[in-house]
Amino acid sequence: MEERLKLTKASTTVKVDATLYRSIIGGLRYLVHTRPDIAFTVGYVRRFMEGAAVKRLLRYVKGTVDHGIIFPKTGESRLQLTVFSNADMVGDIDGRQSTTGMLVFLGSAPISWLSLK
Template identity: 45%
Template structure:
């Protein structure tokens, strides 16, 4: 079926079959009999070099536990262009790295007037990425194709607006294929309400 589709496409459009995909817009694809591995190792190395983090100390987590930030956090102001470039680069890395989605979303809240503390959080993500540069998504062949979803939320994690953050992740087989970490659009009045809002968003994505 796939070969027939390719022939029809080549007849209809001016195109060339260059074989299996191995690299596309910074995303590396390695295909084997065991499965497909998707990563952004080369891109991660480029942004680590771009922001002079080649010799940084490695850490095991992308963000400190229970970290709390404010728009008016103490410390000197950071060049917004530099900060936006760093956070934007990290956002593109979340294509294959769901483990940094929450941390990147946290840093993204302070794009307009970044302070030293915000910049420190963003640079910590790079330190984590450098220590886990080989990570990615590995999709194996499997007979079980059920979709399994997980969801959670914090309560009032945004100290400026008192909004909570919803998160979900879906797996099919061996690896994640859909994930999100997003500040809720309304202020939850209890941790239970924050959990219901997160569960509702997860259910909509599942459907």
């Protein structure tokens, strides 16, 4: 998703088919279970009928189809639960609502593709 992208319900872009839009968003919400890298974007674009933003997200998913979470079996080691959360604090232009996101990791080894500073 573009940095600082602000979508609005009062958009002047061409309207999209609501049924198809909801179907695509539903599929993306299911995909979030193994692709937490798209969780925030899916949660954000689901509130708007903005086809261009969803197309961009679908292109990203297509280009990163080999990404995802894999929990390798490591024998007798204990599982570790790690949770990250974030909020944009009143980022919705129309309703002045906040958007929150959460990542939950359950595993015995650190996730190698996620780097936090």
